[in-house]
Amino acid sequence: MDDCRTVGLLSLPNPTVPATLDGTILAIICLEGAIALARIADNEPPESRLRVSIDVGQATIHPRRDKPAPLITTAGAPHRAAAFASYMESNFLLGTEEGDVIRLTHDGAIAETLVKTTNPIVSVDHCMRTGMTAAVDSDHVYLKRIGADALKHRDVENSHLEIVSLSKDGDWIALAAADRLSISRLDDSVTSRREIFLPSVPVSVQWSDDDRWLACGLQSGGFCLVDVAEDRSSIVTDFPGPVSTVAWSMSANALVASGAFRIAAWSMESPPLDGDTAGALATGRAGFVAVEAVAAHPTNNLVAAGYANGQIVVSRIGAPDQLLVRPSGASVTALTWSADGKHLAVGDADGNAAIVTFPAQLFK
Numbered sequence: 001m002d003d004c005r006t007v008g009l010l011s012l013p014n015p016t017v018p019a020t021l022d023g024t025i026l027a028i029i030c031l032e033g034a035i036a037l038a039r040i041a042d043n044e045p046p047e048s049r050l051r052v053s054i055d056v057g058q059a060t061i062h063p064r065r066d067k068p069a070p071l072i073t074t075a076g077a078p079h080r081a082a083a084f085a086s087y088m089e090s091n092f093l094l095g096t097e098e099g100d101v102i103r104l105t106h107d108g109a110i111a112e113t114l115v116k117t118t119n120p121i122v123s124v125d126h127c128m129r130t131g132m133t134a135a136v137d138s139d140h141v142y143l144k145r146i147g148a149d150a151l152k153h154r155d156v157e158n159s160h161l162e163i164v165s166l167s168k169d170g171d172w173i174a175l176a177a178a179d180r181l182s183i184s185r186l187d188d189s190v191t192s193r194r195e196i197f198l199p200s201v202p203v204s205v206q207w208s209d210d211d212r213w214l215a216c217g218l219q220s221g222g223f224c225l226v227d228v229a230e231d232r233s234s235i236v237t238d239f240p241g242p243v244s245t246v247a248w249s250m251s252a253n254a255l256v257a258s259g260a261f262r263i264a265a266w267s268m269e270s271p272p273l274d275g276d277t278a279g280a281l282a283t284g285r286a287g288f289v290a291v292e293a294v295a296a297h298p299t300n301n302l303v304a305a306g307y308a309n310g311q312i313v314v315s316r317i318g319a320p321d322q323l324l325v326r327p328s329g330a331s332v333t334a335l336t337w338s339a340d341g342k343h344l345a346v347g348d349a350d351g352n353a354a355i356v357t358f359p360a361q362l363f364k
Contacts, residue, residue, distance in 0.1 A: 025106050026336075026345050027084060027092050028071075028353050035081050035094065037072040037108055040343050042357050050359060061359070068355075072108040083124045093133060095121030101135045101144070115142045115150045123164045130170030132186070136161045141175065143186070162202050167211040172228065174214055176202035181216050181224060196233050198224060208248045208255075213268065215255060217243030223257055225272060234273040239264070241290040241308075245335070249296040249303065252317040254281060256294045256303045262286040263294060263305045265317050284315035284322045295335035295344070304344055306332025312346060312356075325356055 026038040049061050083095035090106035093114070101115035101124055115121075119137035126133045131146040134153075138160050141153035153173075163176040175182040178201055184193035202224075204217035216224040222237040223246060243259040255271075257264045263283040266272045270279030284305060293306040296317075306312045310329030315322035330350035337344055344356040 025072075025090055025092075026353075026355065027104075028347070029081050029084065035074045035084070035092075035104065035108075037074075037104075037106065038353070038355065039069045039072075040338050040345075040355060041069075042343075042355075043069055045357060045359075072106075074104065074108045074110065082120055083122060085124050085126050086128075087126045087133070088128070093124050093126055095124040095135055097121075099137065101133065101142075101150075114144045117142065122161065125164050125166045127166040127168070127170040129168065132166060132170050134164045134166050134173060136164045136175065141173075163205045165205040165207060165214075167207050168209060169211050172207075172211065174205055174207070174216075176205050176216055178202075181205075181214075181226070183214065183226065183228060194231065196224060196226065199235060203242055203244050204246055206246045206248060208268075209250050213248070213255070213271070215246040215248075215257070217246045217257065217259070222259070225255070227271070227273065232273065234275075236272045241292075244333075245293045245295070247294050247296040247303070249301065249317055251297070251299060252281075252301045254296075254317050256283070256296055256317065258291045258294045258305070261288060261290055263291055263303060263315060265303070267318075281318040282320065283317050284313060285320055292332050293335045295337050298337055298339060298341045300341060304335050304337070306335050306346065306348075308332075310348060314344075 024040055026040055028036045044064050044066060051060055080097040081094045082097050085093045087093040087103060092104040094102050094104055097120045099117040099119050099121060100113050101121055102113050103111040105111050114133055115135050117137055121135050121137055124135040133144040135142045142150050143153045144150040160178040161175055165174045171185055173184060173186055180198055181196045200218040200220045202216050203219050206215050212229045214226040214228055219242050222235055222239045223243040224233060224235050226233040239259040241259045243257050245258045247256050253268050255266050255268060265281040265283040267279040267281055272279060289307045289309045291305050292308050295304045301317050302314055303317055304314050308331045312326040312332060313322040313324055330348040332348050334347035342358055346354045346356060
């Protein structure tokens with residue numbers, strides 16, 4: 001039932017392939033730091049090639065006749081991108097090794113520089129609700145509102161910053177450094193700041209949609225789960241591999257994570273705090289190969305998972321059944337659903353980037 005279009009190269013060891021807010025454009029970072037954009041819309045959608053046999057009524061998707069739309073390359077001066085995020089509609093923010101945060105339009109043009117520093121930008125994030133942009137180099141945090149100048153948020157006691165993440169409502173900022181996770185309100189109130197020491201280097205940070213929870217994946221040892229509302233936290237351990245991605249499912253009210261030999265998932269009605277395993281949701285099938293990336297479907301109780309052996313599956317959260325999307329290949333390094341849930345962007349360690357388009361019948 002799946003349909004895959006190879007759209008370009010994606011060669012970072014741990015790349016990110018976010019779709020824009022309106023779900024029309026996919027950004028791809030190449031190993032040398034160059035950026036390319038791919039149109040998510042399919043010029044030959046699977047529905048147009050769906051055929052049903054008269055004798056047995058089996059549905060099949062016929063092969064493509066034409067090549068997918070060509071990639072959009074960036075125009076203007078070259079920039080070595082080290083981080084990027086979605087920005088407004090059909091735009092992206094690029095954090096560069098030259099120390100700039102620049103806006104990239106949907107047609108590949110460099111529009112403006114939002115933040116300019118002297119050190120490489122290691123992480124950037126943008127809050128759609130408030131228009132706030134946050135960027136970090138290894139030692140400083142910069143904030144930029146639309147229509148205002150960029151300001152240094154404050155000096156950060158713990159240097160070697162790795163990741164910055166803004167809550168969905170824009171009230172909170174999370175800073176993941178080499179040995180700790182710092183969470184504070186953007187009003188810069190000293191009393192609102194909290195720090196959690198981490199047993200390993202953070203590699204992923206994700207807020208829940210209601211901003212109550214924050215999950216921080218670790219290079220080794222598992223992930224840190226924070227209940228921001230109740231000011232409590234816990235380290236969920238015993239993961240054989242890095243928790244390179246964590247994701248929240250609204251429809252299942254669940255947290256999913258990579259790093260185990262099956263899709264790790266928990267119901268947030270019984271969150272995995274202080275060793276509590278009551279909310280664990282057995283998802284997909286257990287095996288001998290680690291899950292490298294996960295992505296929760298935006299509207300349905302589904303999760304996509306990519307494995308170290310290149311396999312890609314889509315599974316219902318809390319159920320063993322799964323749809324095989326790709327049987328093998330290079331290790332999967334990135335997975336991202338489009339906003340409408342019809343397309344799944346994939347990146348792997350061999351430098352392949354693809355868009356998997358699912359027919360509407362799959363989700364009925």
